[in-house]
Amino acid sequence: MEYQYPCSQHWTTEEIIAVIDFFQAVEKAYEKGIARDEFMSQYRRFKKIVPGKAEEKKVAKEFEELSGYSAYLVFQKAQQAEDNKMIFMKSQSSL
Template identity: 45%
Template sequence: MDYHYPLNELWSKDEIIDIVHFFSIIEKYYEKTATDTEISSAYKRFKEIVPSKSEEKQYFNDFEIASGYKVYPVIKKTNEKT
């Protein structure tokens, strides 16, 4: 991994850890090792930290630019299964 996760300096240490965990779960999905439960749980926590849809889109876009991984299709696919 040669990129940085999109973070907000106003978040607490625990929130930063949870956001990093969420993005690492997205990476695991593309490596075929994340479960739907892991994805749903991490996304739920992400939404507690980032409730705004527009901010969510910006963080997802920043992550995609940095990593090449698209977040929204993963969340959509997971939600369709559950």
């Protein structure tokens, strides 16, 4: 799949990499599965860069529109999962 990840011109290179890593973790949950702890670690890094709920929703919605993958649904599933469990998501739609 070819698309650009959402990012802000105000983020540093390291912050952009961390945000991309988070969205790649979301992709991994849909494409082959990801360990809950790995996903939550990426989410915590993401939240240090995007701490506000409004900005988080905006960036996550932009990513979902581009990719078809919901960061919110993966996060919900990760919250419900036990430590060290794998998270597998079903694709919502095919783009």
